[in-house]
Amino acid sequence: MTFCLPADLQARSVLLVGQTEPGLADEFERRGAGKVIVCPIEPGALSADIYTREALTAHLARYGVSGDKLDIVVLTSLPTNHEMVRRYLGLWKHFLQDGGVLLFDMQFHDSEIDDVFGSGLGPSVDMPSKSMVVDDWLADYAVRDLSPSARPGPPARVLQCAPRKPILLLVRGSPMAGKTTLSRELGKMAGQVLSLDKLIRALVRGAGPSSAAAEFFRRQPSVREAIESLNNETGKILEDFIDVVVDRIRLAERCVVVEGYALNDAVVSGLRARLGGLAVIWELNRTC
Numbered sequence: 001m002t003f004c005l006p007a008d009l010q011a012r013s014v015l016l017v018g019q020t021e022p023g024l025a026d027e028f029e030r031r032g033a034g035k036v037i038v039c040p041i042e043p044g045a046l047s048a049d050i051y052t053r054e055a056l057t058a059h060l061a062r063y064g065v066s067g068d069k070l071d072i073v074v075l076t077s078l079p080t081n082h083e084m085v086r087r088y089l090g091l092w093k094h095f096l097q098d099g100g101v102l103l104f105d106m107q108f109h110d111s112e113i114d115d116v117f118g119s120g121l122g123p124s125v126d127m128p129s130k131s132m133v134v135d136d137w138l139a140d141y142a143v144r145d146l147s148p149s150a151r152p153g154p155p156a157r158v159l160q161c162a163p164r165k166p167i168l169l170l171v172r173g174s175p176m177a178g179k180t181t182l183s184r185e186l187g188k189m190a191g192q193v194l195s196l197d198k199l200i201r202a203l204v205r206g207a208g209p210s211s212a213a214a215e216f217f218r219r220q221p222s223v224r225e226a227i228e229s230l231n232n233e234t235g236k237i238l239e240d241f242i243d244v245v246v247d248r249i250r251l252a253e254r255c256v257v258v259e260g261y262a263l264n265d266a267v268v269s270g271l272r273a274r275l276g277g278l279a280v281i282w283e284l285n286r287t288c
Contacts, residue, residue: 004158004160009028011033011034012072013033013036013070014071015074016036016039017039017075018077024074033072037065038063039065051088060095086136096162104159106133107157109127109129138159142165146158164254166251166252168281169257171186172268175261190255194258197223197227199262200217200227200230200260204220206218212236230264258271268283
């Protein structure tokens with residue numbers, strides 16, 4: 001696994017879980033890791049009760065793992081039960097700080113069949129397919145296959161997994177450019193579609209809690225004039241409006257679409273500033 005490590009770990013914190021290969025902890029320290037903790041627990045030897053966030057937190061505390069989140073967690077083995085693997089892998093996202101990664105190597109095959117024999121994970125576990133690993137077991141992560149490792153038998157991949165962030169799609173364009181039509185199509189796979197024009201229409205009609213933005217929109221004679229007036233705002237009203245929008249975005253969804261003529265440069269900049277660390281933000285703008 002050392003071949004995939006950065007040459008300079010820049011004082012990052014590392015947790016090694018399980019029976020690690022000789023010298024692995026020393027190699028992390030040699031590359032500049034600020035803290036390396038070895039936790040010799042084997043998930044296959046743990047009871048099902050440990051597969052909760054609270055129980056695993058308490059278990060790790062016995063080995064000196066405090067409440068501080070980690071930069072790198074390395075797993076050297078997985079549970080021997082398919083049902084437990086996803087639960088076990090999913091737990092580790094709670095122990096990674098923003099930008100942190102989970103590393104482990106395993107064998108899987110590329111066929112469409114979910115399982116074949118001979119995984120090397122344990123006597124009761126068949127070899128999973130790549131889709132089963134990435135789409136099911138690691139559904140909570142963005143996964144990068146770093147490289148095959150050189151060991152006998154089917155090739156083992158080293159997987160680098162970062163906790164998945166929701167996707168925020170900002171659909172922009174002039175009036176009648178087709179934003180709503182595009183957003184409707186995107187909404188078939190998104191968990192939420194938020195129209196800023198509809199939101200402003202509701203605010204013009206007096207809906208929503210009192211705020212500087214709400215009072216501003218209530219004074220506007222029409223939705224179009226409200227949106228045009230918003231384009232000239234840079235202070236408290238703009239900040240309050242961005243707060244209103246952020247409050248309505250459901251980041252628990254995998255994908256959220258925000259669209260509308262009101263999605264001007266200032267609003268986009270405000271959303272990026274507020275949500276850039278919490279979501280992967282894409283901006284879609286019609287070019288022709």
